[in-house]
Amino acid sequence: MSVNHPSSPVLPTASVPLTRRLAHLGDRWLPRLVLSPTVFASLLFVYGFIAFTAYLSLTESRLMPDYSFAGLEQYSNLFDLDRWWVSAANLGIFGGLFILICLITGLLLAVFLDQKIRLEGALRAIYLYPMALSFIVTGAAWKWILNPGLGLEKMVHDWGYTQFSMDWLVDSDMAIYTVVIAGVWQSSGFVMALFLAGLRGVDDSIIKAAMVDGASLPTIYRKIVIPALRPVFFSVLLVLSHIAIKSFDLVMALTAGGPGTSSDVPAIFMYQFSFTRGQLGLGAASAMMMLMTVLAVLVPLIYLETKEAGRAR
Amino acid sequence: MASLSIRDVRKVYPNGAEILKGINLDIEDGQFLILVGGSGCGKSTLLNMIAGLETVSEGGIYIGDRCVNDVPPKSRDIAMVFQSYALYPTMTVRENISFGLGIRRVPVAEQKKIVDRVAETLQITHLLDRKPAHLSGGQRQRVAMGRAIARNPSLFLFDEPLSNLDAKLRVEMRAEIKLMHQRLKTTTVYVTHDQVEAMTLGDKIAVMRDGVVQQFGSPQDIYDRPANMFVAGFIGSPSMNFMRGKVLQEQQQLHFVLEHQGRSTLLPIPAEQAAAIQRLAPANGEIVLGIRPEHVTDAASARRAEHSETYSDAHHPTEVDCIVELTEPTGPDTLVFSSFNATRLTCRTHPRAAAMPGQPMRLAFDLSKAVFFDPVSEQSLK
Amino acid sequence: MASLSIRDVRKVYPNGAEILKGINLDIEDGQFLILVGGSGCGKSTLLNMIAGLETVSEGGIYIGDRCVNDVPPKSRDIAMVFQSYALYPTMTVRENISFGLGIRRVPVAEQKKIVDRVAETLQITHLLDRKPAHLSGGQRQRVAMGRAIARNPSLFLFDEPLSNLDAKLRVEMRAEIKLMHQRLKTTTVYVTHDQVEAMTLGDKIAVMRDGVVQQFGSPQDIYDRPANMFVAGFIGSPSMNFMRGKVLQEQQQLHFVLEHQGRSTLLPIPAEQAAAIQRLAPANGEIVLGIRPEHVTDAASARRAEHSETYSDAHHPTEVDCIVELTEPTGPDTLVFSSFNATRLTCRTHPRAAAMPGQPMRLAFDLSKAVFFDPVSEQSLK
Amino acid sequence: AEVEVLHYWTSGGEAKSAAELKKLMEAKGVSWKDFAVAGGGGENAMTALKARVIAGSAPTAAQIKGPSIQEWGKEGVLANIDVAATEGKWDASLPKVVSNVMKYKGHYVAVPVNVHRVNWLWVNPEVLKKAGATAPTNFDEFFVAADKIKKAGLIAVAHGGQPWQDATVFESVVLGVGGAAFYQKALVQLDPASLNSPTMIKAFDTLAKIKTYIDKDAAGRDWNLATAMIINGKAGMQFMGDWAKGEFSAAGKQPGKDYLCLPAPGTDKAFTFNIDSLAMFTVKGADQQKAQLTLANTVMSPEFQEVFNLNKGSIPARAGVSRAKFDSCALKSMDDMDATSKSGGLVPSFAHGMAIDSAKAGAIQDVVARFMNSTMTSQAAALALVKAAKAK
Amino acid sequence: MLLILCALYYLAPLYVMLTTSVKTLDEIRAGNLLDFPARINLNAWQKAWNGACTGVRCEGLAPYFWNSVKMAVPAVLISTLIGSVNGYVLAHWKFRGSEIVFTALMVGCFIPFQVVILPMARLLGLAGLSNTTAGLMFVHIVYGIAFTTLFFRNYYVSVPDELVKAARIDGAGFFRIYRSVILPLSLPIFMVCFIWQFTQIWNDFLFGVVFGGTDAQPVTVALNNLVNTSTGVTEYNVNMAAAIIAALPTLGLYLLAGKYFVRGLTAGAVKG
Numbered sequence A: 001m002s003v004n005h006p007s008s009p010v011l012p013t014a015s016v017p018l019t020r021r022l023a024h025l026g027d028r029w030l031p032r033l034v035l036s037p038t039v040f041a042s043l044l045f046v047y048g049f050i051a052f053t054a055y056l057s058l059t060e061s062r063l064m065p066d067y068s069f070a071g072l073e074q075y076s077n078l079f080d081l082d083r084w085w086v087s088a089a090n091l092g093i094f095g096g097l098f099i100l101i102c103l104i105t106g107l108l109l110a111v112f113l114d115q116k117i118r119l120e121g122a123l124r125a126i127y128l129y130p131m132a133l134s135f136i137v138t139g140a141a142w143k144w145i146l147n148p149g150l151g152l153e154k155m156v157h158d159w160g161y162t163q164f165s166m167d168w169l170v171d172s173d174m175a176i177y178t179v180v181i182a183g184v185w186q187s188s189g190f191v192m193a194l195f196l197a198g199l200r201g202v203d204d205s206i207i208k209a210a211m212v213d214g215a216s217l218p219t220i221y222r223k224i225v226i227p228a229l230r231p232v233f234f235s236v237l238l239v240l241s242h243i244a245i246k247s248f249d250l251v252m253a254l255t256a257g258g259p260g261t262s263s264d265v266p267a268i269f270m271y272q273f274s275f276t277r278g279q280l281g282l283g284a285a286s287a288m289m290m291l292m293t294v295l296a297v298l299v300p301l302i303y304l305e306t307k308e309a310g311r312a313r
Numbered sequence B, C: 001m002a003s004l005s006i007r008d009v010r011k012v013y014p015n016g017a018e019i020l021k022g023i024n025l026d027i028e029d030g031q032f033l034i035l036v037g038g039s040g041c042g043k044s045t046l047l048n049m050i051a052g053l054e055t056v057s058e059g060g061i062y063i064g065d066r067c068v069n070d071v072p073p074k075s076r077d078i079a080m081v082f083q084s085y086a087l088y089p090t091m092t093v094r095e096n097i098s099f100g101l102g103i104r105r106v107p108v109a110e111q112k113k114i115v116d117r118v119a120e121t122l123q124i125t126h127l128l129d130r131k132p133a134h135l136s137g138g139q140r141q142r143v144a145m146g147r148a149i150a151r152n153p154s155l156f157l158f159d160e161p162l163s164n165l166d167a168k169l170r171v172e173m174r175a176e177i178k179l180m181h182q183r184l185k186t187t188t189v190y191v192t193h194d195q196v197e198a199m200t201l202g203d204k205i206a207v208m209r210d211g212v213v214q215q216f217g218s219p220q221d222i223y224d225r226p227a228n229m230f231v232a233g234f235i236g237s238p239s240m241n242f243m244r245g246k247v248l249q250e251q252q253q254l255h256f257v258l259e260h261q262g263r264s265t266l267l268p269i270p271a272e273q274a275a276a277i278q279r280l281a282p283a284n285g286e287i288v289l290g291i292r293p294e295h296v297t298d299a300a301s302a303r304r305a306e307h308s309e310t311y312s313d314a315h316h317p318t319e320v321d322c323i324v325e326l327t328e329p330t331g332p333d334t335l336v337f338s339s340f341n342a343t344r345l346t347c348r349t350h351p352r353a354a355a356m357p358g359q360p361m362r363l364a365f366d367l368s369k370a371v372f373f374d375p376v377s378e379q380s381l382k
Numbered sequence D: 001a002e003v004e005v006l007h008y009w010t011s012g013g014e015a016k017s018a019a020e021l022k023k024l025m026e027a028k029g030v031s032w033k034d035f036a037v038a039g040g041g042g043e044n045a046m047t048a049l050k051a052r053v054i055a056g057s058a059p060t061a062a063q064i065k066g067p068s069i070q071e072w073g074k075e076g077v078l079a080n081i082d083v084a085a086t087e088g089k090w091d092a093s094l095p096k097v098v099s100n101v102m103k104y105k106g107h108y109v110a111v112p113v114n115v116h117r118v119n120w121l122w123v124n125p126e127v128l129k130k131a132g133a134t135a136p137t138n139f140d141e142f143f144v145a146a147d148k149i150k151k152a153g154l155i156a157v158a159h160g161g162q163p164w165q166d167a168t169v170f171e172s173v174v175l176g177v178g179g180a181a182f183y184q185k186a187l188v189q190l191d192p193a194s195l196n197s198p199t200m201i202k203a204f205d206t207l208a209k210i211k212t213y214i215d216k217d218a219a220g221r222d223w224n225l226a227t228a229m230i231i232n233g234k235a236g237m238q239f240m241g242d243w244a245k246g247e248f249s250a251a252g253k254q255p256g257k258d259y260l261c262l263p264a265p266g267t268d269k270a271f272t273f274n275i276d277s278l279a280m281f282t283v284k285g286a287d288q289q290k291a292q293l294t295l296a297n298t299v300m301s302p303e304f305q306e307v308f309n310l311n312k313g314s315i316p317a318r319a320g321v322s323r324a325k326f327d328s329c330a331l332k333s334m335d336d337m338d339a340t341s342k343s344g345g346l347v348p349s350f351a352h353g354m355a356i357d358s359a360k361a362g363a364i365q366d367v368v369a370r371f372m373n374s375t376m377t378s379q380a381a382a383l384a385l386v387k388a389a390k391a392k
Numbered sequence E: 001m002l003l004i005l006c007a008l009y010y011l012a013p014l015y016v017m018l019t020t021s022v023k024t025l026d027e028i029r030a031g032n033l034l035d036f037p038a039r040i041n042l043n044a045w046q047k048a049w050n051g052a053c054t055g056v057r058c059e060g061l062a063p064y065f066w067n068s069v070k071m072a073v074p075a076v077l078i079s080t081l082i083g084s085v086n087g088y089v090l091a092h093w094k095f096r097g098s099e100i101v102f103t104a105l106m107v108g109c110f111i112p113f114q115v116v117i118l119p120m121a122r123l124l125g126l127a128g129l130s131n132t133t134a135g136l137m138f139v140h141i142v143y144g145i146a147f148t149t150l151f152f153r154n155y156y157v158s159v160p161d162e163l164v165k166a167a168r169i170d171g172a173g174f175f176r177i178y179r180s181v182i183l184p185l186s187l188p189i190f191m192v193c194f195i196w197q198f199t200q201i202w203n204d205f206l207f208g209v210v211f212g213g214t215d216a217q218p219v220t221v222a223l224n225n226l227v228n229t230s231t232g233v234t235e236y237n238v239n240m241a242a243a244i245i246a247a248l249p250t251l252g253l254y255l256l257a258g259k260y261f262v263r264g265l266t267a268g269a270v271k272g
């Protein structure tokens, strides 16, 4: 190790003044110290609670937590319930459509807004404002508009088109789609904002290059710009699936799961069973299923994305 | 392949800024035109107008005699290489190169053949299946070039294609571009702010400033006979030295008076320039002497050069003593910096001739290659 | 002011990559050390370790005899200039410069005095109230330098400070940095991948590759006597030419056999090198000849140089005919490219001596400055 | 001292009634902290309650009823208020059916506020007259009347498509079709044979038929809006508990004249009861406990029972309240309750959580809601009921 | 143009709410959804603000509105600030395992809130925070940090590391760098976080109803009670006015700072 440097009496590091060493230590440990409350909170309030719920789902808990072990009984009960499968299917329909339509409208709006049009600021604000409203308000407003006797249908009837029918809200086959309409209305503006931000980040010269290569504007967007927005798609998917899976307030305010249980979703299912029906264990089991769905969707997504990002480096 | 003419072209951006103020340039089929100038002088704007990416405010752009003012980029039969390369990030190298071909409905088999040929020429065959993110700077540059060549356009446009590369690679790619042009003979417009690139690559150089072409000519012409002080200072590295001083007529010979540490040295001016100076110099007799660093050298090298007059004109360099302020050894030569009346003077000397900073040194001024300017108009006197 | 020693320093990143593999460097108080090497060779890593921004995995870094391995950056009495300048975007130039002073509790009046003095030196007084966003590249560079000088540190660290500037400005700022160092005499470590900067600025150059120092010495030393082919090719622009060939002993004289279009030309090897080659050359007698472009020149220039032997060694250049492939006029000289057995050869000739591409030309090889390498180990034979 | 009462009495008559209690308490020097959580048939209220109990800060009292009181009792969080009960002689003044519900392991833990009769049919006589129909007493008559109303261009049955309203109609139909004994077997004892019996299938058939008289906008409609349709004469009849009367009263309508209260078709010999009660939670501090007892006493006091029930449309849970101010509907309720409690026609309301625990009730409610909102056959529905009854 | 048509779709509900809120009940019942109000009548607004009944109390939304303000403002500020410091650490002071910490935090964004109700209630009870504004604030902060950290981290990653290095060499410590160098750069992302967090917290219903108790009930819970409380007839105009009042702060924030929202997203919050 020690090579030909016979001279230079090396000062031991210990003689560095104490305060200075503290400062050094500070900069090394402060970051961890600063982060630790968050880490602790997340361990307790997220992972701790998930563990707690996981445990509850294995007990016979009814009205209140009860810690006697019941094995997987709650899960088998859950899978026996038609209503659970209805809500799961609804989540599939709602989630799929909601995400798809939000993506498409958000992207289209962003692309059109990106064409350096006048009024951009105003339009952007208009598309974005529904984000500001709570689902309670959104639900109330749409409930009213979609109500056949009060809203849209009545309006069109008043105009003389009596064949017009817009009764999805009260049609058990279609009710879930009204939730999609309201959800899209509320969230697509945010998606638009994300995409717009992404579009603004695309290198201008790529578009120029494609123009010189002879591509028309639609081709440029289809083949070049939109594929380049991949990371934004990822963020958008993340946020949208988050909204879709947790959608509770919106459904509650708009249809309350009705008519009947036809627009039920897992979030409402678990809420009712845990808190109204005194079947806490079953509710916990459904919550665990929800969580697992989230993970089943997210983990591959995150994995794919990080892999892609990793290779790009 | 086509000639290119730019006639009285002006560009006013919507915000009212007049960026190009009447540009006139003409190059023949197969020539290599360099647009060079400082940042913001309008080079990219002009190039974009040739490409059709910007509208022409006034004047006309002709590619092979056809006015293309209103022709969209895709119909101009051009290819362009951008400073940032502008590779399509989501496509592989192969897809990048064949994209333009696909749009032009070249049959797939044909596309493949072209891509393979181009890739071979540029030695990027092993990269064809990679995405741009996985390429190094030099490789990206090659792909961008491949994309341009594949289409076999009649006009190549380059916007500072080398400025993102490091010094070493830049020198290599420069030679490759030149070789490629020699092989393909496609008319080319090349934007750069690097004067070495301009000198080495161009058949014709247009030196621009503030939307005006300052001089348009062959590299050697511009180097040897700059039209004004801007061009003289811009082209050549290290820059030309400028020294302000009077002229003095003495014994049939016109001299430039070099004031220096209270003394004056007379530098005899060669006959041809002398005539022009006498004709054009301002009344007070004050002019600017422009002399390139390689013409102010160490006395020994100068004397050696004098011995064999193969290339140097029959002119006796004048020797002047100075104090060295700074030396910069570049390897083959050493640059020596010194001051004359607060004007920094750069000389190019033999590595072993350079004195240490603070030491005196004898310099030889070879005025046969000097250029003289009017100190007010900054125009060359000739 | 302080000397700097780097002893057996190794760096292993947490991901397990060994980036520095035992670095040993020593510079004296006031010297200017250049770290040069290709991208990713570990230059910045080493600089960051000197600054204290990265931990030292093994070995020791000594600033003025004090081991600073565990000293935080702020207590090392250093200043650093970054490639991106890293100016605080929300502060004015004045605030940028005085930020470090403020933290060190320099009284406000004193701060003002220092900032004004620094600004004057760097001629940025009129910029003091601007934000970095409103400065040009060169101005930013100056401010970054001002921020470093203001603190009057005992060690300056520069990480490619000029690579974001354009060619012209780079040359100017290079000279300014050198002048500043001459004035302040602060020990400096300067990272670059531009070999011209390395040659012109450094007192000592360390050429690095893959975390290993390939050669450590003075610029001229490294230029004239590169330790291996990597260093030889890296330093010098255009690069040194390498030609593989056999040696042949004939009439007491060792020759390098230049195979060329089916013919062989014998290039006599000067005595000193000949001795080393005979001692060290591989059994089959095949070696690599390294010769810089300025030593392969047009025959006329060569003959002229021969006339006055002031600087050139008493050695008669050998003349060889070739076909010109490409010429690059740079102004003072013209580079001529030609091929010998598929090896590209770069020569530096007088502008008027260069033939047109495709034309024949007579070149003169001056082997007195040539270097010879072992083709397998790539080490210099000496 | 103060009492905090969690409740979901937020619609028309209910809110007014709750305000009365507040007034009475404040007259006794106990301040009232109103913890109203509206919506979803008390779902949110229950969630909030659970959170409060778990947090260890239960409210003084909460609106809980039926078997749920037992469930909460099991958790050991309810307060023993026997002191107030002995003092107020509750055993004597409460009918056995009522007091049983209020006790956990023989101790009083809750106070009844009222008794609702659920099996009412509310009728707008104006509409009947216009349509030329007569008030129905059984389902045959009911459908005749409904047809006429429908022909007259009005809505025959006002309904709100929420699960609990569906269940309310359902239980009245079961009672009307099968009678009290069948109801008891099927919806209280959950006898599988009864649940999947021809009678039950007939009940579903009847329900399916009623469905056809409901306007299509009913989904999600609140009950009071449905009642408003009767009040406004937009619709003819509504199955709803007697709290609907509060809406009529609030609109200034007179029973017998502006509206009729009839037992649901075929149920005049039966009475489905729904008792609102306040369960008392263990509170800390003598002061708070005293306030809690005061609350219990006040709720049980004849004065309160009178005003509250006048407002809410229900009848007092206890004996000894002056009948003077009650209207004809309420009086009929009181009489019927007396009568049915002797005849065995007094049955707990399943739809309002009086009959079975919340898990089973919820499961059955789900089946009914699905039946109401799909094309499920009666047979399938009956089978589904059997399965739902096994829910735990 | 297409965009304008879309804009109409987006605006329709707001238009309906606004016009309804200034109509009289009779007008609502008689007229059409899209009719412009005959006369602007602000009684409904008045009533929604301080007259309408929510349960037994008839004080309108006002007291709950202020509850929400008292809860949301500090919660937004604190969670944003913590997120900012966290993001700063995760972007510029990486240490072994910091990437794992980051991923783990991200999962926190996806926990269904219904799951946390009971355990959280217990903890709040133990801490003596149940039914207080402070408790509600705490819950919002805890579950807001995941998102704010994500936003800030992604933004700060785009701030060159060299700025931090330069400041360290200039002698600044961890907090000094944060304060003098990072914080002044963070305006756009702070706006994004403010908007996002404020919307989330202000509009939350579940936590409000569960942890708000009686004293700290936020405006959303009151709105829900108000809409569900009726005396005979549903007063659509009052309900709509109340809904708008409850949404005013967030709407205002979007209108005032919406510009920064897109800008902030552009500046770096987007990257996954």
Ligand SMILES: Nc1ncnc2c1ncn2[C@@H]1O[C@H](COP(=O)(O)OP(=O)(O)OP(=O)(O)O)[C@@H](O)[C@H]1O
Pocket: B013, B014, B015, B017, B019, B038, B039, B040, B041, B042, B043, B044, B045, B046, B193
């Ligand atoms: N769309 C535009 N609107 C208004 N001004 C513009 C626009 N595009 C460029 N400019 C201005 O025109 C001038 C010339 O720009 P241009 O890009 O042509 O310069 P350049 O010579 O290419 O410089 P560089 O070497 O920096 O690339 C600049 O001052 C620039 O600010």
Ligand SMILES: Nc1ncnc2c1ncn2[C@@H]1O[C@H](COP(=O)(O)OP(=O)(O)OP(=O)(O)O)[C@@H](O)[C@H]1O
Pocket: C013, C014, C015, C017, C019, C037, C038, C039, C040, C041, C042, C043, C044, C045, C046, C193
């Ligand atoms: N934090 C890190 N963890 C792991 N590897 C790293 C880290 N930082 C740098 N490296 C790797 O270390 C090697 C050397 O990096 P360094 O930045 O020192 O190169 P450099 O010589 O400065 O190159 P350049 O000229 O491109 O700046 C690179 O391969 C790089 O990928």
Ligand SMILES: [Mg+2]
Pocket: B043, B044, B045, B159
């Ligand atoms: Mg440009």
Ligand SMILES: [Mg+2]
Pocket: C043, C044, C045, C159
């Ligand atoms: Mg580096």
